[in-house]
Amino acid sequence: MTKERLYLFDTTLRDGQQTPGIDFSTEEKQQIAQWLDEFGIDYVEGGYPGANPTDTAFFAKRQTNRARFTAFGMTKRAGISASNDPGLAGTLASKADAACLVAKSWDYHVRVALGCSLEENLANIRESVEAVAASGREAMIDCEHFFDGYKANKDYALACAKAAYEAGARWVILCDTNGGTQPIDVRAIVEHVIGEVGIPGDHLGIHAHDDTGQAVANSLAAVNAGVRQIQGTLNGVGERCGNANLVSIIPTLLLKESFAERFETGVSPEKLKGLARLSRMFDDLLNRMPDPQAPYVGASAFATKAGIHASALLKEPETYEHVAPESVGNARRVMVSDQGGKSNFIDGLSRRGIAVRKDDPRLDTLIALVKEREAQGYAYEDADASFEMLARRHLGTVPTFFNVTSYRCVVERRINAVGQKIDMSEAVVKVEIDGEEKMSVAEGKGPVNALDIALRKDLGKYQGLIDDIELVDYKVRILNGGTEAITRVMIETRDGQGRHWTTIGVSDNVIDASFEAMMDSIVYCLFERLEAQKAA
């Protein structure tokens, strides 16, 4: 059976730019367009040439190879010809292959926001489509507020869509601009547009927003009703609650039978394996923390806490996972925690290269120790390196590289002789290595930073092994109310090769908890590197 083609339209660079806090530079737009192009997206909407200098510069050359490079624009205003309309001029002067013009399709907005007659708006749609087509570009119309407009004045909304189609638009996109439409209504309205109005589904697109948390469902409901173009963004960025998230939609289209058996897209199964990486690179570019719970690509998307599912999962993963994590470039995680069973525990250890027999009595005491420490506030599931160190220490395989015999942090604020406020944070650390005592002092921005610097300043013969590590994330969580509460510190460390590991410390004293996590991180690094040297 031949499959029908579904077209993917990415508007990260245009509607995604409406996200509070997002403002792409031209270079960032080039990078993102390249990723989308290589991934197999059909249309990359790059912005609105003529509206601002960044977008005009971006459209001065074609930025994609395979994908259609698409310019956003507005349908021409009333009382002016398409060729003289300043809003269309930038679009038509750009190096775009295609133009997607927004047209109002809610009668109320035509009257109030455009201030023209309903008939004039229809004429503007027709003439704008014709002008784009005459310029040799593919023409598309975004019917703004289509679903709300349909509810308010069905005939007029449909007339707008029909005008665009009959004037030659390759695609007429039905937009849920305010994002409040329910999937059941999307489906019924799209079916009406196809069945009664006669616009074929392979000329219709859907543009959904996530204001009720259903942008993905609305997009897929529209596909089930017949549309063949889906507009969305990377990681669901966009105005308000965001646009439909293509990173969630694409794997469903490729991996879920009911879609995969009917449709094909420009994204191959092989390219799909790059999805998790694409999502993460985009977050990196935005300097955002990735959402661990993101469908398909989140760090937790295939994670299971030890519990009722974990032991069975390990036996037969395909009956506990809706898709294979590798198909989207993600991985399975079974985490150690509170309710962990013995077999999970052994599994967790063996994945870290720690072999222990099921009847080894140290295994039971280690499990008891982990439970006891988790009751105190430790959370080993997110602190793999500390878990490994705890296990290895308990099993007696970690040498004492060095001892910190004492440390002291001083934080001081005072007014100096000329009346300036002086803040000072200083740390002193005494370390004993092979019977020799070393003392280091450092200043820092705050006591934790000072302690971190002092601790890693001189570890004697080990110094060369830790010179390239740096602390890249530091999280503090208070486990009960009040300043006397227990503090949990998690530290993420990175080395020169880009490896990351996380360690944890718990104490009623934030400095102590930080110190513990730092020590685990350094000892973990030394242990791993010395083992690697031995193996080499």
Place this chain on the structure above:
Amino acid sequence: MTKERLYLFDTTLRDGQQTPGIDFSTEEKQQIAQWLDEFGIDYVEGGYPGANPTDTAFFAKRQTNRARFTAFGMTKRAGISASNDPGLAGTLASKADAACLVAKSWDYHVRVALGCSLEENLANIRESVEAVAASGREAMIDCEHFFDGYKANKDYALACAKAAYEAGARWVILCDTNGGTQPIDVRAIVEHVIGEVGIPGDHLGIHAHDDTGQAVANSLAAVNAGVRQIQGTLNGVGERCGNANLVSIIPTLLLKESFAERFETGVSPEKLKGLARLSRMFDDLLNRMPDPQAPYVGASAFATKAGIHASALLKEPETYEHVAPESVGNARRVMVSDQGGKSNFIDGLSRRGIAVRKDDPRLDTLIALVKEREAQGYAYEDADASFEMLARRHLGTVPTFFNVTSYRCVVERRINAVGQKIDMSEAVVKVEIDGEEKMSVAEGKGPVNALDIALRKDLGKYQGLIDDIELVDYKVRILNGGTEAITRVMIETRDGQGRHWTTIGVSDNVIDASFEAMMDSIVYCLFERLEAQKAA
């Protein structure tokens, strides 16, 4: 027309606990149960009594007033009677009003994970429901893997649901345990369960997971197909990609006509106005950054950037917003206009009893100052007392009660003469009051606690005004990665009459940030009490 009742079942404390990184203490569970109960949730599933000490302790007393306090459990095993089954014992010994027992309904899992016959599993379901009912509790069955089971062996999945219903279960919950089912299939399968099998919709529930980003849509599709109980969690926490987000579902049920005209829930429109606050309090308790793009409740959910929509939005908001932001306790944000900002700002001040004229030039500089400080990391929305102090100081109405001329914190760890590890945290504070200098010293559990004690030890003539205040919550958030990152500290203070206020400090030094928040709290208290004395 009488409306049908929809029942809301919250599993934040049970399935939500499966979220990587979430481990509630008994106190946290109590707090959350109270919020849910007051908000109008029908069933609060508190955990699995008997499975771990936290849950057993939590179920030692009834934790809700209005809501049914619900225990999770497992259907009994084969070859043992319900009264002797250890997995059921904890549930039946608890103070729960209702019990929700999980039962496998995918034939494959019955054979492999339970290792019993298909018929034995059906008998286990029946006998377990009967045992719960006989204990005087409401019985519910979670049909685990129901949708996947239905696809694999339709008759058996249906037999499980039917066995539960016929044995007297008040609710039979259809679970999409692996989270991969599509809304169109949820709808068709639920319709089949109701129409062909004959279990009435008002005895059916839906339990959806977000693995394809459609947990909300799946839940609502099930409601449209006839189920009348919805299971979900606060902010969509839960295993892997999370459970259905009740914070997104509830406003859709109450505000979207197609649901609101047919259904009523235990949440009143008045309670719904507390939704944004509930969502934020839950994130605060988890020490998570709220998702600005969260449907209905996110900080950006009603935000518009300067662009094609912003100016029209201000004229006629209801045609650009799918619901009114106030209906869920959120607010509109238009991110350019200082016009809209200014009147909101004056509004906020006057609610705090601070009168300022619209053309007062200090108002513009105050707005600029707040913006600048929010860019640095201050979050005044959740720190009312600090906002009030900032505004009053800028408008020149806060006297300088006292000056802290210097402070010093020392944290030390060393080994004493008899080989014991000694941890010491000490703070010294110098305060000037009416030209007289006072010096206080205190030890504490950690530097912040020591500083708090020293600072409030002797404030001279003001001491009597602050003797009854205590620090009840202390939260630290790191705004960027690394130990050199900016630290935001929020402190909640309570006085003898039970009044609470929150203050904030931001610095690259955790001690400094804490000091700033403590100072704001003390000055706020002095100011309010001295004003009250003047007024009296």
